Amino acid sequence: MFSVREATPADKPEIVSLIGEMIPGADVTERWRWLYAEADARPDTSVRGPAALTGTTNPGGPALTWLAIAPTGEVAGCTSFFPFRLWLDGAPVRAALGGDGYVRPAFRRRGLGGLMHDASRREMKKHAIGCMYGAPGAMNLTPLKHGGSREVGHVTRFVRPLRIGPSLIGELSSRLGRPRLAAELHVMAPLDPRVDTVWESAKHELRLAAVRDAAFYTWRFRHAPAQREPAYVIVDGHTPIGACALESMRAGDELHIVDLVAVPGAWHTCLRAIVAHAIAHTRARTVSIKLFALDGRSRQMWRSGFLERESKPFLVMIPRDGDRRFVDPQRWFYCGADSDLDRLE
Numbered sequence: 001m002f003s004v005r006e007a008t009p010a011d012k013p014e015i016v017s018l019i020g021e022m023i024p025g026a027d028v029t030e031r032w033r034w035l036y037a038e039a040d041a042r043p044d045t046s047v048r049g050p051a052a053l054t055g056t057t058n059p060g061g062p063a064l065t066w067l068a069i070a071p072t073g074e075v076a077g078c079t080s081f082f083p084f085r086l087w088l089d090g091a092p093v094r095a096a097l098g099g100d101g102y103v104r105p106a107f108r109r110r111g112l113g114g115l116m117h118d119a120s121r122r123e124m125k126k127h128a129i130g131c132m133y134g135a136p137g138a139m140n141l142t143p144l145k146h147g148g149s150r151e152v153g154h155v156t157r158f159v160r161p162l163r164i165g166p167s168l169i170g171e172l173s174s175r176l177g178r179p180r181l182a183a184e185l186h187v188m189a190p191l192d193p194r195v196d197t198v199w200e201s202a203k204h205e206l207r208l209a210a211v212r213d214a215a216f217y218t219w220r221f222r223h224a225p226a227q228r229e230p231a232y233v234i235v236d237g238h239t240p241i242g243a244c245a246l247e248s249m250r251a252g253d254e255l256h257i258v259d260l261v262a263v264p265g266a267w268h269t270c271l272r273a274i275v276a277h278a279i280a281h282t283r284a285r286t287v288s289i290k291l292f293a294l295d296g297r298s299r300q301m302w303r304s305g306f307l308e309r310e311s312k313p314f315l316v317m318i319p320r321d322g323d324r325r326f327v328d329p330q331r332w333f334y335c336g337a338d339s340d341l342d343r344l345e
């Protein structure tokens with residue numbers, strides 16, 4: 001009989017070796033620090049009050065991991081919750097991004113994936129996790145559904161071509177017609193107070209979204225192991241109106257907006273600022289972004305020239321008798337910060 005149990009600090013070496021098998025080439029020590037380790041705190045009380053976060057570890061807290069154990073005692077697989085602070089109808093709640101689900105090849109297709117998800121679901125209330133969510137890989141879809149996750153919608157990639165014939169001419173003429181760019185991208189500083197300013201305003205328009213404050217953006221992007229997704233503050237005049245992270249993909253052909261958060265009314269101004277940045281500072285031929293499909297449509301992405309492309313399911317798991325607002329497709333704002341990957345290629 002296989003069993004599932006929650007991991008303890010003593011399991012760290014085993015989990016580290018599972019991560020190494022799961023993501024060949026990953027710097028497992030760095031991934032552990034980034035996603036799994038206990039949150040660190042700054043002893044200095046002068047900056048943001050007691051125990052201010054430094055942004056090097058997840059401000060949502062350390063990972064929760066479950067292990068599948070074979071009858072021989074061998075560890076057959078793992079799955080984890082990476083706690084995220086969500087903003088739900090005007091109040092912060094504790095939830096988790098699901099990730100690092102892995103079963104060693106010799107033990108696959110015997111129901112262990114589903115068994116681990118099921119065990120994690122039973123322990124959600126104990127850990128005060130309101131929901132676990134994510135856009136999983138294809139192999140994990142059925143195991144997640146067996147474990148109690150449900151498909152709440154889709155995550156869709158929206159793409160905007162940049163430099164093909166008329167659109168480049170249009171771009172140039174519209175830029176020439178403007179006295180200055182409406183908004184610009186500035187590299188984000190660690191714990192950049194401008195990101196807090198953006199979040200304090202943006203959150204009023206979001207019903208259910210990961211808290212994208214300076215501590216989160218610093219940890220998620222500035223301290224990510226791969227260092228492939230630099231974060232920016234989008235500034236209009238002297239006013240911060242958005243924050244984003246960008247990744248150059250396909251040998252520079254595509255600039256992917258990994259994440260974007262904007263103050264109310266500034267979403268399209270921010271998109272246009274990123275497009276202008278892509279034209280001025282990169283060789284990209286397209287700009288792309290992944291959003292919860294319903295949300296992307298209601299934002300009328302076409303107004304900034306973005307067209308809908310492929311999509312993948314978005315799953316949410318709540319405990320039995322959990323808060324059903326987490327499974328309401330009308331509420332979700334999802335973008336690339338809601339991922340345990342720090343590079344997309």
Ligand SMILES: CC(C)(COP(=O)(O)OP(=O)(O)OC[C@H]1O[C@@H](n2cnc3c(N)ncnc32)[C@H](O)[C@@H]1OP(=O)(O)O)[C@@H](O)C(=O)NCCC(=O)NCCS
Pocket residue numbers: 022100101102103104107108109110111112113114115136137138139140142143146
């Ligand atoms: C995803 C994973 C953890 C599932 O573990 P598992 O113990 O084999 O899962 P279960 O036995 O509970 O469920 C198996 C089901 O998964 C689905 N599945 C498994 N392999 C699949 C594949 N290659 N393609 C599509 N679906 C697949 C099938 O629906 C399968 O059911 P079936 O055997 O009745 O056809 C394991 O396949 C794995 O480690 N994969 C590599 C890492 C990975 O992709 N992780 C997910 C990241 S989100």
